[in-house]
Amino acid sequence: MEDLCNSSMRFFSDQHLCFADIIPPSEVRARIEVAVLNFLRILTSPAPAISDLPLINRKSSNRRVSQGLLTEVSWIFLSHSFCTRSLMRANAAKAFIRVWKVMEMCFQILVQEKRVTQRELFYKLLCDSPDYFTSQLQVNRTIQDVVALLRCSRFSLGIMASSRGLVAGRLLLQEPNEEVVDCSACGSSGHAISGDLNLLEKLILKTDARYIIVVEKHAIFQRLAEDRIFNQIPSILITAKGYPDIATRFLLHRLSRAFPDLPILALVDWNPAGLAILCTFKFGSIGMGLEAYRYACNVKWLGLRGNDLQLIPEQSMVPLKQRDLQIATSLMSSEFLQENYREELAVMVQLGQRVEIEALYFHGYGYLGKYIAKKIVQANYI
Template sequence: MANLCKSSLFYSDQHLCYADILPPSEVRARIEVAVLNFLKILNSPVPAITDLPLINRRSNNSRVSRGLLADVSSIFLSHSFCTRSLMKANATKAFIRVWKVMEVCFQLLVKEKRVTQRELFYKLLCSSPEYFTSELQVNRTIQDVVALLRCSRYSLGIMASSRGAVAGRLLLQEPGQEILDCSACGSSGHAITGDLNLLEKLVIQTDARYITVVEKHAIFHRLAEDCIFNQIPSILITAKGYPDIATRFLLHRMSQAFPDLPILALVDWNPAGLAILCTFKFGSIGMGLEAYRYACNVKWLGLRGGDLKLIPEESLVPLKPRDLQIAKSLMSSEILQENYKEELEIMVQSGRRAEIEALYFHGYDFLGKYIARKIVQADYI
């Protein structure tokens, strides 16, 4: 199995690692090579069970690749390996999980089917309950398979589960379907599909001048209901919290299709809000070898420290232990640019946090005015 890691299929001499988007036939071939290598070791004159060499997905193995021609930086993983082994008691089940997930993915690719991660979990829960007891185990194992085969989870036949929505001055057209006007989808917006292949094939058009990423669905709902995209020609997009793959994929597609449109993030003034912004901007270690793929040049519109004068003292609440934990993680990361660090330091030193809803103190229509003023002043970083 050690040879698998260094074969031309699975090894690159480049400093940075990434997962490819591959056709089903090549993914099946990579799975077959993995199995054949394993069987070869078992049938050798001196049989041995070796380790599965996987790319280490810890933050200490991450690197930030900064764009030379564009203001876009992305998180990559380097060539530092971890292992799953049948010879170590605490890794045996994780070792077997890799083969179980590869088996199901191979069957999916043969049948030309796709499943969501949740569907995959229930399939594995029924067929191998002694190995899979939670979705977290399935997610980690998927990332193990991605790290072993160097292909994206979508290439394995696993669809993204999407929570996201989009609204505003955006026209979408699926192949062979009528054009969908996202400005006429109501306050809930248009639900973003988890089928990345369909998102890739969408024909997209816009006359917008900005794209606004909104952290919270409630704020997205308010802005869509107020039709802010008519006051400020814009597209609204939300993942309803921490960004899912499909929402990030669509945002990345829009950033590629409309490279001149600034992407502005509206998040809470707390460490979690900044972490969400950074996930859209740089990617996330949790995505392993796919971390870089959906990064966009997102700017921080608000809330920021300079906006606290607009918020009543009573609306500022103490930071929670979880906030401090996220802040510590962000500060130790090399991805955070200097002005973001300064904002984070102010949060920690003040010991307080502010949510976007606090701006409603000035009336429910104030949020649109706040966004318009900051855009006119180009007050984003």
């Protein structure tokens, strides 16, 4: 029986395949069919049993950081440690069933040649299986279970990313057989980033920019786009309006591949959350461990930095909140945090203060462009 169990799930246990890639719908459907057939074979064998589902362990203890030899880009990945979902353990039984329910839904989506968002999938599952799905978080975690089982990306499962992201500046975008979009002519609202990763991959991109500037906050992005900073500093502006969504990270990664010589510079608040956002763009996230390599970029921290505090009036500094301290503790325990980032984080905690980008408006609403230009010169990016 043990040999049967081992061989039946061998497809999912190749420890050399510790990543998820984009594969065609037909192959995803085949992998789901293999999982179902193996499950039924074990269930109907002379010594019937219910097999566990072996998943790549997504806990922080299984997290590693790549050490790039041929590139400056590093990213979070998951090593070859497995956990299981089992119907035979009371605390895991519902999670085991959720995996099969989500795989069933994804199979139907692929057969119908559709794409759905995680939110749409949640409401469908809430209606079809209310005893097993009561929250969006359960759906999100189960999707990651299916990714960890089938070793294919969420996009391959027919799940489309919800995007909050915007792009502006010296960038021409063209979907196949569509008109060219000039991102410098989109006003302060910018151009909305599609959640369709397949479309983003197929975009024809052209630019004469010299920099890509990642902006943490929507309001700052609007100010820079309104001031048309990309005419003063030839640049592409991109924002995810806070913590980065997958589509925005994917487009940034796509830009980094299309224009590898353009420095990617991040403008974030001087607080632990700003640094966490920068690190997510730079390394990926533990929740996306199997796919992180697809979204990581060599992002450099332009500002705000500790040496900018002299520009900030004391009354603009705000005490760190408990949430800030929790984020700082999490970052400090991460092996991927480079030493100069660690030093800045320690200064934040020691001072007990945080500073938002808007504090630079003390010098006038038009000061941001001058600040960015000055930081670029100081950092020797020109």
